[in-house]
Amino acid sequence: MGVMLALHLLAAVIWVGGMFFAYVVLRPVAATELEPPVRLRLWRGVFQRFFGWVWASVLLLWGTGLGMVLGVFGSFARVGLHVHLMLGLGLLMTLLFLGLYLSPWRxxxxxxxxxxxxxxxxxxxxxxxxxxxxxxxxxxxxxxxSGGRYLL
Known part of the structure; x- marks a missing residue:
């Protein structure tokens, strides 16, 4: 359980933290400091590298998440509402990433x-x-x- 949870959290930090950095930090600077061709080449390179990490994170998140639900807790019926919400939001995030990857990224x-x-x-x-x-x-x-178990 400990290794699966650590890997699960690491994958979430990489994916969500990467989006935070790209959107909140890099985007405003690139938009104001770089001419369009340079800015667009930069984003192509950033996404090329980041999306490899996102794919690895998605696979790790689903593998460890389902592994914990089914292997540690035994079934979906034995986990709290917060875990079901995590699964639903994780599915939506995964589908949005897949759509982003297959259309606007290409x-x-x-x-x-x-x-x-x-x-x-x-x-x-x-x-x-x-x-x-x-x-x-x-x-x-x-x-x-992080707080759903105590909030829900």
Whole structure:
């Protein structure tokens, strides 16, 4: 249980913390300090690296989360409401990431590689909106995970 929980928390920190850094710290600086071609190339490189970590985090979160529910607690019926909420929010976050990865991320890569800056900017704006929403869900999930047992 201890190793699974530690890996679970580490994966959550990487994913949610990465979104926080990208959205709250890097985005405002890049938007004001960099010209569009440089900014869009930067984001392509950032996402290229970060999304590999997100995929690893998603797999680890689902593996350890389901492993704890089924292997440690024995079934979904034996866990509290906060765990069910975590599972639901985790599923929504995973689906949003999958949608982001399959559509606007691919569009951003193609547009940046082809130096089609307006299209790249539009794709980046779609990514920004999805990251903002997923970050909000991630922060809510962290609150539920850390205090839900006592709050719900």
């Amino acid at each position: 569009a951003l890569k193609r547009a940046v590689d082809g130096e089609q800056w307006p299209e790249a900017g539009a794709a980046l704006n779609r990514i920004r909106g999805l990251v903002a929403f997923n970050l909000s869900l991630g922060v809510l999930l962290v609150v539920i995970a």
